[in-house]
Amino acid sequence: MEEKTVFKKYGHKNLKGKPRYLKSKIPKGDNYVNVKKSLRERNLYTVCEEAKCPNLGECWEAKTATMMVLGDTCTRACKFCHVKTGNPKGVLDPMEPQKASEMVEMMGLRYIVITSVDRDDLPDLGAGQFARIVERVNTDHPDTKVEVLIPDFNAVPEHMDTLAKSNPFVIAQNIETVKRLTHQVRDRRAGYEQTLDALKYYKENFPHIHTKSSIMVGLGETKEELVQTMTDLYNAGVSIVTFGQYLRPTMAHLEVQKYYELDEFEHLKKIAYDIGFEFVASGPMVRSSYKAADFLEYLDSKNGTSTEWKK
Numbered sequence: 203m204e205e206k207t208v209f210k211k212y213g214h215k216n217l218k219g220k221p222r223y224l225k226s227k228i229p230k231g232d233n234y235v236n237v238k239k240s241l242r243e244r245n246l247y248t249v250c251e252e253a254k255c256p257n258l259g260e261c262w263e264a265k266t267a268t269m270m271v272l273g274d275t276c277t278r279a280c281k282f283c284h285v286k287t288g289n290p291k292g293v294l295d296p297m298e299p300q301k302a303s304e305m306v307e308m309m310g311l312r313y314i315v316i317t318s319v320d321r322d323d324l325p326d327l328g329a330g331q332f333a334r335i336v337e338r339v340n341t342d343h344p345d346t347k348v349e350v351l352i353p354d355f356n357a358v359p360e361h362m363d364t365l366a367k368s369n370p371f372v373i374a375q376n377i378e379t380v381k382r383l384t385h386q387v388r389d390r391r392a393g394y395e396q397t398l399d400a401l402k403y404y405k406e407n408f409p410h411i412h413t414k415s416s417i418m419v420g421l422g423e424t425k426e427e428l429v430q431t432m433t434d435l436y437n438a439g440v441s442i443v444t445f446g447q448y449l450r451p452t453m454a455h456l457e458v459q460k461y462y463e464l465d466e467f468e469h470l471k472k473i474a475y476d477i478g479f480e481f482v483a484s485g486p487m488v489r490s491s492y493k494a495a496d497f498l499e500y501l502d503s504k505n506g507t508s509t510e511w512k513k
Contacts, residue, residue, distance in 0.1 A: 266311065266313045266314070266315070266491075266495045267309055267311055267314060267315070268314070268315040268316075268317055268351075268491045268494075269301075269302055269305055269314065269315070269316055269317070270317055270318060270319070271295075271298045271302070271316060271317070271318045271331065271332070272290075272294070272298075272318035272319055272321050272328045272331055272332075273290050273293065273294070273295070273319060273321075274286055274319065275287070275288045275289070275290045275319060276288075276319035276320050276321075277289065277290070277319070277320050277321060277322040278320040278322065278389035278391055279389050280378075280387065280388045280389050280392065281386065281387055281388075281455060281456045282378070282387055282388075282418065282421075282448060282451075282456055283451070283455075284451035284452065284455070285319055290321065290323055292323055292324060294324070294331055298331065298334075298335055299335045299337075299338035299339075300338065302314070302316065302335045302338060302339050303338050303339055303342040303343065306339055306342070306343045306346050307342070307343070311343075311346055312345070312346055312347070312495065313346065313347045313349065313495035313498060314339065314346060314347075314348055314349070315349045315350070315351055315374075315491040315494050316332065316335055316336065316339075316348060316349070316350050316351070316370075317350070317351035317352070317491065318332070318351075318352065318353065319353075320353045320389075320391075320392075321353070322391065326355075326360075326361050326364060327353060327355045327356060327358070327361055328353060328355075329355050329361040329364040329365045330364055332350055332352060332364075332365050332368070333364050333365055333367065333368035334368075336348050336350060336365075336368035336369065336370050337368045337369075340368070340369060347371040347372075347495070347498055348370045348372075349370060349371055349373075349414075349491070350365065350370045350372070350373055350374065351374040351375075351376070351490055351491060352365060352374070352375055353375075354375055354397055354400045355400065356391075356396070357396050357399045357400045357403065359403065362400060362403055362404060362407075363407070366404055366407070366408040366411060369411070370411065371411070371412065371498075372411070372412045372413070372414050372442070372494070372497070373401075373404050373411050373412070373413050373414070374413070374414035374415065374416070374442075374490060374491075375397055375400050375401055375413075375414075375415060376397070376415055376416040376417075376490055377394065377397045377398070377415045377416070377417060377431060377434075377435060378392075378416070378417065378418055379418055379423060379431075380417075380423040380424075380427035380428060380430070380431045381394045381427070381430070381431065381434075382423075382427060383421055383423060386421075387418075387421060387456065397415070398434055398435070398438045399438075401415060401435070401438045401439065401440055402438040402439055404439075405439025405440070406439065412441050412442060412497070413438075413439055413440045413441060413442070414440060414441070414442035414443070414444075414490075414497075415435050415440050415442075415443055415444075416443070416444045416445075416446065416490035417431060417432075417443065417444070417445050417446075418446060418447070418448040419445055419446070419447060419448065419460075419462050419470070420448040420458050420459055420460045420461060421448050421456065421458075421459055422459040422460075428470065428473075429473060429477075432477050432479070433477060436477050436478055436479060440479070441479060441480040441481065442479065442480065442481045442482075442497055443474050443479050443481075443482055444482070444483040444488050444489070444490055444492070445467060445470050445471070445474075445482075445483070445484040445485070445488060446484075446485065446486065446487065446488040446489050446490075446492070447461060447462055447487070461486075462486065464485075467484045467485050467486065468484065470484050471483075471484035480500075481496075481497045481500050483496065
């Protein structure tokens with residue numbers, strides 16, 4: 203299919219209503235019900251539930267889940283995000299490392315994503331807590347892979363070292379959007395170049411750790427800007443990139459400028475692979491943590507090893 207045909211609607215609003223493919227099935231089944239009941243009994247919560255993620259059932263069936271740490275209050279105020287903003291005043295839950303380990307055990311996880319709000323109120327911006335959680339899961343469950351979706355830690359080497367030395371399998375830091383739109387979309391403390399600097403630092407100093415980033419589409423970006431963003435990420439050493447449709451959480455958040463078509467997502471995937479990314483996930487309902495363990499399956503296939511994590 204010619205590129206002009208694929209991107210014929212680029213730059214124009216297409217907002218007559220959400221496309222049918224943005225609708226998802228309600229999670230159900232004995233596994234879902236039992237897992238949710240067990241989580242509540244232990245007072246454990248996943249981002250999958252809190253964010254009403256449309257992929258929840260699919261990921262749980264694949265023994266993958268995402269846990270939010272460092273509390274529920276973010277010190278930043280990105281205009282696309284529905285997380286509560288405020289000042290947590292340095293409060294931390296010392297039980298989070300244990301809770302993460304319990305979640306892996308209770309859900310039988312083979313892959314866990316640990317993410318968080320931004321914590322600019324903490325001296326190390328939360329890097330130490332992340333490290334303690336990763337180390338606890340690695341110790342208690344050596345066969346479980348840990349991906350961290352982290353704040354940028356202001357790209358401070360000391361804080362990034364603290365996190366990376368805990369040895370997560372994947373370090374993800376989302377660039378979210380193209381350079382031109384960064385300050386319209388993200389908190390002004392979260393810069394485009396700052397994210398690239400952080401990702402580059404991890405790859406240069408901890409080359410054995412895979413790095414990952416995610417881009418939302420539908421905010422008014424152009425194809426050329428997306429290609430430039432992909433190129434910038436690739437040049438920063440990122441090996442995994444994902445694309446997903448931006449959906450407006452409330453009327454107080456940024457307006458959707460366009461709903462991408464399925465063929466456009468496929469074309470973005472092709473462009474990313476042509477640039478050189480090792481693994482790409484692209485689709486309207488794809489989120490940064492969506493089926494994150496698929497990368498592990500890809501590595502197994504590439505290396506000719508068995509894929510035990512799904513069993």
